[in-house]
Amino acid sequence: MDQKLKLWFTEHQTEDYGITFRVNHVYESEQTEFQRLEMVETDEFGTMLLLDGMVMTTDKDxxxxxxxxxxxxxxxxxxxxxxxxxxxxxxxxxxxxxxxxxxxxxxxxxxxxxxxxxxxxxxxxxxxxxxxxxxxxxxxxxxxxxxxxxxxxxxxxxxxxxxxxxxxxxxxxxxxxxxxxxxxxxxxxxxxxxxxxxxxxxxxxxxxxxxxxxxxxxxxxxxxxxxxxxxxxxxxxxxxxxxxxxxxxxxxxxxxxxxxxxxxxxxxxxxxxxxxxxx
Missing domain, CATH: 3.40.50.150 (Vaccinia Virus protein VP39)
Incomplete structure (x- = not known):
């Protein structure tokens, strides 16, 4: 049985469309003074920085x-x-x-x-x-x-x-x-x-x-x-x-x-x- 964490994140790029990633680990998740910040680990794109639910950068691309x-x-x-x-x-x-x-x-x-x-x-x-x-x-x-x-x-x-x-x-x-x-x-x-x-x-x-x-x-x-x-x-x-x-x-x-x-x-x-x- 696949024991990987099955936590999925979707960036809703419009009201009707999004891009979804499986997240293996959440390093940080907090509301800063200015925005919501997450630093997560994914299999497909490696470490990923999210701000206000939007992908900012990833290891891969x-x-x-x-x-x-x-x-x-x-x-x-x-x-x-x-x-x-x-x-x-x-x-x-x-x-x-x-x-x-x-x-x-x-x-x-x-x-x-x-x-x-x-x-x-x-x-x-x-x-x-x-x-x-x-x-x-x-x-x-x-x-x-x-x-x-x-x-x-x-x-x-x-x-x-x-x-x-x-x-x-x-x-x-x-x-x-x-x-x-x-x-x-x-x-x-x-x-x-x-x-x-x-x-x-x-x-x-x-x-x-x-x-x-x-x-x-x-x-x-x-x-x-x-x-x-x-x-x-x-x-x-x-x-x-x-x-x-x-x-x-x-x-x-x-x-x-x-x-x-x-x-x-x-x-x-x-x-x-x-x-x-x-x-």
Whole structure:
């Protein structure tokens, strides 16, 4: 007889659709000051971080999201030295940023210190670079950090949850305007912008708002199995550099599992129904 714990968790990605995992062990389950946090173990995807009942990252597929958030803007910018990550307390984006020798300092600002604490404990392969001397970790409000910054960063990456709870302000036009102010004159930013199957209106709104602020605004995609629909989008806003016009000489060798220079360009080739959301 199978003696495995038969505890199943379902993330309800819409009212009528969800994705279900068998959970073998619950490491942590608590209501933090900001959100419901669970750290669980699954057979299919390994250790998994859940926030407010949504899958944030897993051992098995985390590299897709983190590589595509970090490397697309960092290879687009010719000399990124000062980088900011808003959210991303699991440390995956920071890990990828540290692969770029030009980066002198990366600042991570996450509102929930428990995410950072438990990621270090249970997701060491993801959070391992949070103690790197080139990294400054701030437990605080990313929206307010942006508001207080001016002409400071070469690249800003918004690694947020979906636009609910503490992350709602990170999907507003005012926030994107603040990002523009916080960036240097040739700065670039990228934000995760959910999926085109269930949240097309969100993508349309973000594209419209970012286009009003950044002269170069584009959408790209990646496949993340544990995120709603598997197709995930990212919006990039750039003051000067076109992410589809990166010279071959700018790419340098880094260890990746998903991202490649060829994929960098291919990610901007969108299915027609997704391309229509950018118009």
């Amino acid at each position: 985390e590299f897709v999201y983190h590589e595509m958030v970090a490397h697309v803007p960092l290879f687009t910018h010719p000399n990124p030295k000062h980088v900011l990550v808003v959210g991303g307390g699991d440390g995956g984006v920071i890990r990828e940023i540290m692969k770029h020798p030009s980066v002198e300092k990366a600042v991570l600002v996450d509102i929930d210190g428990k995410v950072i604490e438990y990621s270090k404990k249970y997701l060491p392969n993801i959070a391992g670079e949070l103690d790197n001397p080139r990294v400054e970790v701030i437990v605080g409000d990313g929206f307010m950090h942006i508001a207080k910054s001016e002409n400071e960063y070469d690249v800003i990456m918004v690694d947020s949850t979906e636009p609910v709870g503490p992350a709602a302000n990170l999907f507003t036009k005012g926030f994107y305007a603040g990002i523009s102010k916080a960036l240097k004159e040739d700065g670039i930013f990228v934000a995760q912008t959910d999926n085109p199957w269930f949240t097309p209106e969100l993508i349309q709104t973000v594209q419209r708002d970012v286009k009003e602020i950044f002269p170069i605004t584009k959408l790209y995609t990646a496949n993340v199995p544990t995120y709603p629909s598997g197709m995930w989008t990212f919006t990039i806003g750039s003051k000067k550099y076109d992410p589809e016009q990166v010279s071959a000489e700018r790419f340098h060798d880094i260890e990746t599992k998903y991202y490649t220079p060829k994929l960098h360009n291919a990610a901007f080739v969108l299915p027609k129904f997704v391309e229509d959301l950018t118009k």
